[in-house]
Amino acid sequence: MKKNGKAKFEKQIDKIFSKRKPLNKAIILYNLKDVMEQLERTIKDLEKNKKYELKEYWIEMSHIYHHLNVAWNARYAPLKKYKKISDKDFNKWAKYPTELPLIQLD
Numbered sequence: 001m002k003k004n005g006k007a008k009f010e011k012q013i014d015k016i017f018s019k020r021k022p023l024n025k026a027i028i029l030y031n032l033k034d035v036m037e038q039l040e041r042t043i044k045d046l047e048k049n050k051k052y053e054l055k056e057y058w059i060e061m062s063h064i065y066h067h068l069n070v071a072w073n074a075r076y077a078p079l080k081k082y083k084k085i086s087d088k089d090f091n092k093w094a095k096y097p098t099e100l101p102l103i104q105l106d
Contacts, residue, residue, distance in 0.1 A: 012101045031071035
């Protein structure tokens with residue numbers, strides 16, 4: 001990673017960590033465990049199913065990304081709000097997080 005890219009990445013990380021709110025570990029763990037289970041099923045399907053197609057892969061990966069995104073986006077949500085999730089929050093929490101930068105090479 002070049003110096004400019006590293007500095008930009010570190011700025012984004014500092015912004016994320018500056019919030020200092022308590023994490024809702026129950027929501028995070030629920031979603032990450034679901035991701036882990038789905039990853040295990042997907043790997044088994046890929047290994048054992050000779051007729052495994054793009055459609056199944058797309059469905060399974062969509063499920064994985066959904067729970068990864070929710071684990072991040074709902075990390076501060078009150079459990080009460082999460083349990084009675086509105087369509088608006090469902091859609092908001094399911095989106096790829098814009099403030100979570102991916103490590104990239106410039």
